[in-house]
Amino acid sequence: MEWVVLISVLILTILSLLRVNVIIAIIAAAISAGLMSGLNIKEAVELLVSGMGGGANTALSYILLGAFAVTISYTGITSLLVTYLIRVLSGKKTMLLLVIAAVASLSQNVIPVHIAFIPILIPPLLPLFDKMRLDRRAVATALTFGLKAPYILIPAGFGLIFHETIVESMKQNGASITVNETVLAMLIPGSGMIVGLLIAIFITYRKDRVVNDELKEKTSKEETKAVTFNKQHVFTLIAVAGALTAQIITSNLIIGALTGLVLMFLFFVIPFHKADQVVSEGIGMMGTIAFVMLVASGFGKVLTETGSVEALVEVSSGFLNQNKALIAFILLLVGLIVTIGIGSSFGTIPILAALYVPICLAAGFSPLATAALIGTAGALGDAGSPASDSTLGPTSGLNADGRHHHIWDTVVPTFIHYNIPLFIFGWVAAIIL
Template structure:
């Protein structure tokens, strides 16, 4: 039996059974290594040897968590939310329901998008933004499934398509793992091809506005969400400067870094906050510790997935899988691409992380793609899209867990029925269609 298939199936089954993803990856790697005839010692050496490949990403996530906590301590996010609430309530009192509703949608979308690049705090903004406006959403009879879709779009599309913040991390993972699998590329090569699949996400968002446009009634349950802001103009100005600095140092044309750009951006942002006095030096250790704790699990998953990918490669069974795939599919390139996209969807649904999916699929998909004669741009699009598929809809993904945590604050929003299933159907279908079309176009 092919060791690659065994390792992936074991990992997926354990993940579906809600076994911790890190343990699932480790056990899956061991199962694959032993199936390939490797000794336990050889398998462990291979797994541990691959862990270092995820170190840069894990460290970047730790620093990014530190920046998120630092930003939260400045009070700027609370001030933003408070201003939004005042605008929405004023529009509501003026009985301009459509304008108020549009304003809510735009603000939620922009906050979700900015959380991935401009203000890279990931899902940390959701508990600040969503609970305070639940009552307003109820008054306007907004279907919360639409809000879940808006949040999922904003959390996923930017890292797929924009080379800043989490996008730089994701595109770096794609570039590094494709290179490790035998096709040398750079981070800058990833940006362009991934714009087409991102259009599929836009189409999905438009569909969400159509499908969930009808009013939906919720019980008016009192939610405690009082926001009090005490912040100086100086803090606002220096925080904005810190955020701009964090983004600017990630632009290759300005600071030509070959690796660690996300880490550098987070570091510059944090240091700017300290140097300007927005945050005190005595708080540095606590801020970084809290930030690392915030992103620790994601970082561990990244590291474990790199070890998993190394074992998969070292089994030597990837070539066998490639040959079997080519023999089975013949010269049917379109079907091969579709199957690989669906495999990526299945893996991401199981482990709940697009970033951790890339090392797993790249080691398998790149050789198969080269065998079918796909171009470099087509392979980048295939790997990038296959990695992102399933992030919307996975019960274990931050892109679904975050929205549910905010929308279910009054117990009226089910994680599976109201977040996972709607986002899965709304986004993954158009993403497959546009991803597949883009791969075939570039091939």
């Protein structure tokens, strides 16, 4: 039972690396976990399906956001931004990547729209990336940094939810801590992500991307056409502001996206007869992410309901004695395995806290060190997981022209540049705090 999580996540990883569709890979891993836990194949599938409801809100949010992104792209307003970036940043690859990372960072705390900006901003920039010979893996790492590091480091927007989840989960399991203390606890692990970003931009992906002649020709044909600011663009900006306001007030992405869509049609920016087309294209853009999140939610339920996660933690902690360095390393390793499979940081924190807190209290870890372990282990599920929206989001934008592979161009680079330093810095934090 204790090896179910390890083997099922290994199945997921191997199938994904072999370029098997992520959804199929997750389903195979979930069924394997169910069978190894003593369920028959029917029971395993039923448990998987019953758990998919946990991701329904997120899935619907992404589909509606995709439709809203399509309506915005129809107006050509993104071409204005692309034209400006071409004029200001053409030839300045490092600056462009830092700007992308900064814009993505705003999506977590200042303007909490999460991945909604990616299908709006990134596809129009693809011709510019190719013209500059920019490695799209560098763009993927910049986007994932912005989707992940701010909520780890800053208790505002999604970051406040993340830190409050750590606080509440620890309190429920007998350890008291405040949000201000969790910020201190996550400062060291979060710094590891900054190091990873700098390595990716200035070292790993500094060289020009090789673009063949056929791709050059196709890119030249995709040059952004000149667009002048007009009345439609004014209404589009109002719709974007309305969507953002509704989302912030209600803390609900679905309501925000619906508000934006309704305003676009009310202002006649998009003709009403194109509503079906817009929704269809939105599903095409974000539908894969939505279904991956649904299936990943089901996989998470299979692992938790069968007791596989708890068994793995118990067997791992059973031979650790009082060696804090070894305990921290094993707990983070277990967290990495669990969260890579589930692909969610926020959703796995309550699960990990219930298992980690008793072990940490018995071993004499401080509340700060315990929070660092829980927060780091949870965050490991966002970068480097095939099922995480922090990797699926960048892929949805970068693969708009079919030239970016989710696993090899997003998941593997983000795992190397973020999960490895996050693991190391989180381990150090647990020892010294």
